Amino acid sequence: MNASPQRTPRIEIIFTGTELLEGRPNTHQNYLCLRLKNAGFSVVRAATVPDDQKAISSAIRDWSLHSAALIVCGGLGPTFDDLSREAASEALNRPLIYHPEIFEKIKARFSRFRLPIPEENKKQAYVLQGARVIENPNGSAPGQMLKIPRKNDWPQALFLLPGPFAEMSPMFENIVLPRLRSLYGRGLFVEQRVFHLSGIFESVADEKLSSVMRAFKNQAQFTILGLSAQVDFHVSVRGKTAGEAKKLMLKIKAEILRKVGAFVFGEGDATLENALGQELLKRKKTLVVAESCTAGGLASRLTSVPGSSDYFLGGVISYSNEIKKEFLGVRPETLSRFGAVSPECAIEMAEGARHKMKASLGVSITGIAGPGRGSAKKPVGLVYVGLSGFGSKPFARELRLSGDREAVRKRAVSWAFHFALHELADTTLGLFSRRF
């Protein structure tokens, strides 16, 4: 397959490290993937393998002919479990050549720190036949870069990089990325956006956007990601010039807005909580909350936004009925007649919070998060969101949510954001939820 300028050059990455397969996060992967994506490359496989020569060499052997470059990250140290050099040699059937001048440099480095040089470090002076050495100003392990010519096609490139982040990242930024650009990046400009939707399910968004994805499938890449009460639509386009890429993105954006514009609450960094915060600031409104089943989840997410104290005053977590009555002024008759999980109670909670804390808006959540205390009439997942100050009369919205206790609580919070945002801004209410 030809790595023509129209196609995104494909990159594979192999991370070595037994500890990365024992529960530790692989932050190198996040870093390299994001950097490569933003530079216009597609990572088509990122594999983590243990410090085991067979595991590394078989992963290198699986490097696809369809991808341009392979970056192997880790395993260049001096110890017995640093095996990437040997594994590459085995996989590519290329001998390792001893470079005395590299060992001299490592020796000099050690003597600078007045350390005796362990015999083990000699390993680091072996280089794949035909490979170029990449200097490592931040450690003893040099990197390696091997260009493999291919008939009628772009060459493939193999990079061996050290594992420590402080050694790997400068090598990646200063040597690998420029080299990748010069080998494969000619004429490639990338424009990316993420559109955030609320009040819509992933499968429905997918249906509504399918014609857009079909129409542009040769020029753009799309990813739909359903979160709780939110759907993210990732779009990445390529063009021969920056202007061409931008123009195409605007064309696609117009199509997206035509199909699902009413559900879009923001782009890029926007979140439901900062979109709501922006609307509150713009309208000079203050907000308070009254939470039962979510017990602070709404307030906690609201205040994850720096500066949220400009519009958020506080709230009451009314887990017990006593606190609903005494702190929020919910009437005892409401509780005895309709119960704590009712539109009536949600409305009184929102009203009480708003009036007692002297805010312009009040939002309440009361519901049954489960696993216990559900009934046929009021099942687990039944949630009411109360809204006060958003119109002439307070009201409540009903939700019937699925999932376990944490999922119900998380979704209830997201929908509360959506409802509040919908009342303030110009977004669509969405697909369900009775109003009381």
Next chain:
Amino acid sequence: MNASPQRTPRIEIIFTGTELLEGRPNTHQNYLCLRLKNAGFSVVRAATVPDDQKAISSAIRDWSLHSAALIVCGGLGPTFDDLSREAASEALNRPLIYHPEIFEKIKARFSRFRLPIPEENKKQAYVLQGARVIENPNGSAPGQMLKIPRKNDWPQALFLLPGPFAEMSPMFENIVLPRLRSLYGRGLFVEQRVFHLSGIFESVADEKLSSVMRAFKNQAQFTILGLSAQVDFHVSVRGKTAGEAKKLMLKIKAEILRKVGAFVFGEGDATLENALGQELLKRKKTLVVAESCTAGGLASRLTSVPGSSDYFLGGVISYSNEIKKEFLGVRPETLSRFGAVSPECAIEMAEGARHKMKASLGVSITGIAGPGRGSAKKPVGLVYVGLSGFGSKPFARELRLSGDREAVRKRAVSWAFHFALHELADTTLGLFSRRF
């Protein structure tokens, strides 16, 4: 190669998701690797591939004959970019068979939520020929399990699991892990425990436990994982009989308790929030909270425990000073003289919450989460936790936390749990924090 009982069975995992190759952390990988390691399996490759049929199918094709099982995680949803079924079919050269009864179940699920079912969901009713369906009680995508017989060797097993964590993890725990054990675990008895420590840093725990790890390094595997204000110590031992494994574990446990026993607040499923809940129940105490910078984070985590309404009554989120005064009775002089972030204010918040909400115990948090509003005297990360009702006099503890806004808030909540638990139960206070 023969998966003999002496050898650790090898597992490979493929994660699908373009977004995982664009800089998002792959938390599923951490989870599955840790669980498999502790169950006595070796993960020999964990690959992430984009939502692209060729990328997924080529990764499945690269599944090594030397490993026992392959778990494919993600790509079972209803949308155009959910392609794991199709990719597995392509890689293994096995047709997909339509199962009308699965579609009926999905339909029933949608009608329960009063939703029309999109045509896309039909995809989810296709199953690899010969595979067994794994029920998904938490979502619409069923999992699949395919046993591939091999001559003169153990069979290989392929598992297709859905991507959302709330759907994937119960399937993994209840179906995949028991199945892996019954297929490959013969003759291998594994005993695993996780010891949860609080009030200690990862590096200190590592130092204190290093002699234990050295002494048992040939019989057991150890992993230390630092969380916020919590350190988890994973121990996994193998034996020829269940009794042998158990005996060894008890020996190791005795050593662990000798070294760090005072920091251990629980084992296995124990969390700081349910450990605290148990102590509150045992002592018939009720708890309320007053939160400023964490704004509901403490209450939200407290109530993540089912049945927490037996001891948790509610709380006040006092973001504004007005609410601190009016709802918690913090004195105006305290605020003007010491400020809202002070031990004095923390103590009054805890006292006020406890008295006004008629609880036996009150816990408060006030601090500077950042990024703004820090000063030389009161830097970002300065937090006070107030405790009322735990002894004859209320008091506060000082924390100086690192990290960004979210990290400071999360850590403050964890330390508040630790302090409250320490006052009630028999755990060590830990390494730092001034008392006022």
